[in-house]
Amino acid sequence: MNQERLMKVLVAPIVSEKSTMMAEKNEQVAFRVLQDATKPEIKAAVELLFKVQVESVQVLNQAGKTKRFGRHMGRRRNTRKAYVSLAPGQEINFVEAG
16 A cells, blocks of 8 residues: 555544543554545554554444534534454554554
């Protein structure tokens, strides 16, 4: 795979109560990824950037909500999330990696 493409696949880590709970309980990490990213690309990108072993990747597409901005109707953008399951004993520390 193209290494330049892999550097762009992961947009940002998702840091929330749900993602923190999943990281502790299931050894999973949540990322916001590009709309056209595939599971093999996401796996390769995480292994390249964080030097960890990935067991599996689950991906979901989240549709953007319609919201009001004053008197105008607008729409949030669609997002794609990836839940990455790490091998036992592996973890990602965002403080050191960043």
